[in-house]
Amino acid sequence: MYGPLLKLEGMATVLLAIFAFFVIHDFPETASLLTEEEQRFVVHRLRHDGTNVAMDNGFQWKYVRQAFCHSQIYLSLFIYRGDRRVRLSKFRALIYSPLYGISLFLPSIIAELGYSGPHAQLLTVPVYVCACVVCILMAYLSDRAQRRGVFIFGLLSLALVGFIIAMTAKQPGAKYAGVFIAASGSTAPI
Numbered sequence: 001m002y003g004p005l006l007k008l009e010g011m012a013t014v015l016l017a018i019f020a021f022f023v024i025h026d027f028p029e030t031a032s033l034l035t036e037e038e039q040r041f042v043v044h045r046l047r048h049d050g051t052n053v054a055m056d057n058g059f060q061w062k063y064v065r066q067a068f069c070h071s072q073i074y075l076s077l078f079i080y081r082g083d084r085r086v087r088l089s090k091f092r093a094l095i096y097s098p099l100y101g102i103s104l105f106l107p108s109i110i111a112e113l114g115y116s117g118p119h120a121q122l123l124t125v126p127v128y129v130c131a132c133v134v135c136i137l138m139a140y141l142s143d144r145a146q147r148r149g150v151f152i153f154g155l156l157s158l159a160l161v162g163f164i165i166a167m168t169a170k171q172p173g174a175k176y177a178g179v180f181i182a183a184s185g186s187t188a189p190i
Helices: 002-022 038-049 061-069 072-081 089-112 117-145 150-170 172-187
Strands: none
Touching: 089 117, 089 150, 089 172, 117 150, 117 172, 150 172
């Protein structure tokens, strides 16, 4: 029953991998899309950026050491950690946690609807498409209004409503609808 769907689902990935193997270049010097001047520029930028790892062949432990000593790694950890000096970062847990909750519990909710395998995978798509549309709409409206905090608060409130519906509803369909609301409210603030 699921055979044709499984073949279609995997075929796109295999075709993309084959295409990528021939199109994506490992090094600037081998990129045929770049002119010689552009290749020299990229190599120059890589050397002076401290990331000449991309220009060497093979694995060496010194590159792992360089990664752990690079300041950008620690800056990213510092920002993600939610330091109070970074604007809105104290709400970072409120923004990321709901999204992880959706991705973890959506398969269980779809299983309650009676679906499994490829059909269950396909039922996750509308949730994220809806969230994408809301995300684009909210980005447009918040840009137009030049206000971010109000939109973030409103969307997180919407996510809260969606989670309450998903947690308290007895019917699997109502839980699934709650996930739509929760995903729409928790994706856009990120």
